[in-house]
Amino acid sequence: MQCRxxxxxxxxxxxxxxxxPWCxxxxxxxxxxxxxxxxxRVLYCHNCGTVQLDYTVKKEIMFGDHTYLSGVTRSLSxxxxxxxxxxxxxxFQDTQNKSVLDIGSNDGTQLKxxxxxxxxxxxVESSKTTAKIANAxxxxxxxxxxxxxVVQRLNRKFHVINAAGVFFHLEELHSVTEGIREALRDDGVFVVQFLYMKRIVENLAFDQIYHEHxxxxxxxxxxVLLNRHGLSMFDADISPIHGGSIIGFVTHKGKKAASDRLQFLRQLEVKEKSNELSTYLEFAQRIxxxxxxxxxxxxxxxxxxxxxxxxxAPVKGNTMLNYFGVGTNYIDCLVEKNELRRGLYSPGMHIPIVIEQELEALPDIYYVLAWNFKKEILSNNQHLIDQGIEFYFPVNPKEA
Known part of the structure; x- marks a missing residue:
């Protein structure tokens, strides 16, 4: 295999x-x-330090249609x-006729x-169901x-291009990155939002490893990837969303100098050996x-x-359930808000999904798979905690 x-x-x-299974x-x-x-399996590239999966489940299988909706969670919106x-x-506050392209736009929550x-x-959204919801x-x-x-077909340029939670999904990585460069105006900004691997390792959030990523x-x-395609990051910040994500601001190479906070974050990766094999081997032992x-x-x-x-019943939860071997021997059901998952079962472990409003009884313990929305979950369910129901978080994310 070649490094992606x-x-x-x-x-x-x-x-x-x-x-x-594809989770x-x-x-x-x-x-x-x-x-x-x-x-x-996660492979480490000794040349550029990128960690990546060695097996690709075809994008048509994973993204042609799925049940994930961005708009379900208030804190994500x-x-x-x-x-x-x-x-x-x-x-772009004073810009006339400003435009934005969102890649992997899901149900349109970001674009709204x-x-x-x-x-x-x-x-631009690959899933039929979610694209239909967005258009409606x-x-x-x-x-x-x-x-x-697709960019060549559109034949237009945008002030803003956004890619939230999609840049690590890409089977056609170089075509997509080249498409972004082509569709970005000379004064445009590409906003890339991605799970920060440094934070995944720190949080021990190995469930964020799955075939879509x-x-x-x-x-x-x-x-390394951006520079290869004539793009350059000029600023970045860590957001607490999903346990720690980078919000990166990118433009055409040579247009803007790197900010102080970007340079600080780069230096921190060197200091903490975030891109070295030894860090990932230790991560595997901690898992x-x-x-x-x-x-x-x-x-x-x-x-x-x-x-x-x-x-x-988040997608990432299935990585954890399958790796731990946790099925109905431990967990009776998965409680969900997303109506698209009504009556379905988790892949691999076959735990039934029940929509929250239709629960007939309450548990003694909620094993929280959607741990990345910890603050919202605890806030919304204080009444259950007061009744003595325990909320157990297998992953406890640190604040950004």
Missing amino acids: VCDSNNLEIAVDLGSQ NHFLKPEEIGQEPFYPL EHFRNVAEEVDSRF HFQTLGYDVLG AGVPTLNDFFNLE LLYYNLNTIE EQMKCGNLTYLAQAKQQGKKIFGFG
């Missing part, structure tokens, strides 16, 4: 999470036991509003906030896989210890006769 970023052949396995393939009852399994307002106030600020918006909500959305060919970036490694600790906790709770429900 720099084409080097000098790669080494750093983390092996075994054979797992966004929530199952209908008749599909249980029929789901395919794929290797889930609030985060997107903040991003839109920051981009506008910093770069740009619409409020007066932008002409366009989303008045957010113009092209149902397609974004790449250079082909690459895991630090600042050092994403800049094993975490597995033992969680299985001990769950087994003791069951021995005490406690009823355990999963809180949320």
Whole structure:
């Protein structure tokens, strides 16, 4: 295999999470036991330091249609509003006829906030269901896989290009990055929002490793990719969203100097050896210890006769459940808000999903798989905590 970023052949396995199903393939009852399994291994590139999966589940399988909706979670929508307002106030507040392109625009949640600020918006979304929802909500959305060919068809340039939680998904990585360079105005800003691998390691959030996430970036490694395509990051900040994400501001190479905070974050990666193999090998050992600790906790709770429900059915939760081997032997059901997951089962472990409003009884323990929205979950469920229901967070993210 060649490195997805720099084409080097000098790669080494750093983390092996075994054979797992594609974790966004929530199952209908008749599909249980029929789901395919794929290797889930993280490789380290000795040339550029990028960590990445060695196996690609085809994008048409993973992104042609799925049940994830950005708008379900209030704190994510609030985060997107903040991003839109920051981009506008910093770069384009007095600009006429301003425009934004969102790659992997999902149900249009991010673009709605740009619409409020007066932008002409366009989303490109590969999932049929979510693109349809966005268009119905008045957010113009092209149902397609974004790449250079799509940009050439559109034949227009944008003030802002946004990619939130999508840049690590890309099978056509170089075509997409070249497409961004081509579609970005000379004075434009590309806003790239991605899970920060440094923070994933610190949080021990290994569940954020799954087949949709082909690459895991630090600042050092994403800049290798951007520079290769004539783009350059000039500023970045860490947001607490999803346990720690980078909001990176990018433009054409040579246009803007790196900010002080970007340079500080780069230096921190060097100081803390964030892009070295030894860090990832230690990460793998800590994942094993975490597995033992969680299985001990769950087994003791069951021995005490406690009823355990999963809180949320996020895609990443399936990495954890499958790697730990946690199914209905420990957890009765997964409680969800997202109506698109009604009546479905988790891939691999086959835990039934129940919509929150339809619960007939409450558990003694909520095993929180949607841990990245910890603050919102605890705030919304204080009444249950007051009743004595325990909320157990297998991952406890540090604040950004």
